[in-house]
Amino acid sequence: MTAESVHESTRPLPTVPGDGSAPGPHGTRLLSGWFTSGRAADLADHLDRYGPLPLDRARRGGRGGPAPLIHAVEEAGLTGRGGAAFPTARKLQAVADGRGPAVVVANAMESEPASAKDATLLQLAPHLVLDGIALAAEAVGAREAHLCVARTRQHQVHELHAALAERERHRVGGVPVRLHELPHHYVSSEESALVRWLNGGDARPMSTPPRPFEKGVGKRPTLIDNVETLAHLALIARYGPAWYRQAGAPDAPGTTLVTLGGAVRHPGVYEAPMGAPLGRLLAHGGGPSEPLSAVLVGGFFGSWLPADEALPTRFTKQDLAQLGAGPGAGVLVALPERACGLAETASVLAFLARNGAQQCGPCRFGLPAVAEDFAALAFGRLDPDGLRRLERRVGLLAGRGACRHPDGASRFAATALRTFAAEVERHLHHGPCPAVDHAPVLHVPTGSVPGADEWR
């Protein structure tokens, strides 16, 4: 992903005060540097805009008193941007309350194929993320921090090494951060997989409990946060919760990075207010480029929603949950009417089946069986008995793996069967429609099941 994928509108750019406390053009915060300067922020740009690292504001009170930063993050209502939208302050507090020195892990793996927001953020504003790591570490009492990236993204690795070296040279402060290059598979970015890899094992999810916040890296209480979450935290530390809440909605405060794809005029990464209707989020990318049948919310780990249901729905955890969806990592893919939702779904399920960690029953047997039946439904023939079998197997995936990979695949398949119910009927009785021959809307990575030696 390159900076070019962040789109500028043709509106004139307002100027931003040097302290960065006012929202940038189009309400941006994380990406305001890019919109005002048009280039990735190096350390000097970053310090000009945001000032020095406010480590003292994160420091814990005497005798284990709570860190003011954790309180500020709670007041701000920040939720995780890695997928589950979990309240960040609750996790910070749990790790801070744990026994002994803690560890911080920043998740920059971005294994979701439809997402590009973490790569974009790390390219354009790496020091916001690195500030967030330093501040979170201070708040939970960590003496070490790890930044996990995908080994396949060497360009990103080089840029981050350079940014870390720059901070070292200029003595920015904070705990040392070690950069790690992990194998890049769909589930190697799940939090227990990061812990297992950092402890010297395979980057495959582990059985929990213990959860990482109890016993993670080196058996110590471990905070694992998405890099975007940490960047928001770095701004909350500087400007406070009231400022944070000036954007977004009371029940979904702040801004969020979204990756818009499919039938939108200008696909790419945008920063938008939380809580806006999905239609408004798509408008950041110029809106739909043709009539839509559905929207995929949350990417390959997400849910299909009919377009008329999706577009007026607000982007909050609660509103989306009512439709069986969630904010996920902020991916929205607009499916045009001419595309076949069943064919798109079948390709993604095949990808998810190839990419389980081959450890648990549902990933070894259930998921491949579901993918196979779905492929028959989309591209070949499936009879009504086959459809009933498919529905039963989809219903048996969730909650039955060590991690939530099968749950994601189950939801993806179930929401497809609901959203594309009319197409399911058509395929059952007449076989595939001509749309299956069109170029797919979703870019599904190819590749085979990772070998046993490809997880380290």
Add this chain to the structure above:
Amino acid sequence: MAITRSTDLSLRLDRIACEGHGACAELLPELLSLDEWGFPIVHSATVPPELAAHARRAVAACPVLALRLDRTRP
């Protein structure tokens, strides 16, 4: 509202260790069944006192120690 007694037990299944031998479900069909590939489906993790003996037997029957009984925290 159910009152959780300190004697309440709950089943914990390590999904990675489990190899789908199915021995557990045979001994505890009230709480466990098997999918078509022989992997357990946990219908309820809470073990009522009258099933505690069966649950202990199921746990002991698992050849890979994937099934455990934990005391539910009050």
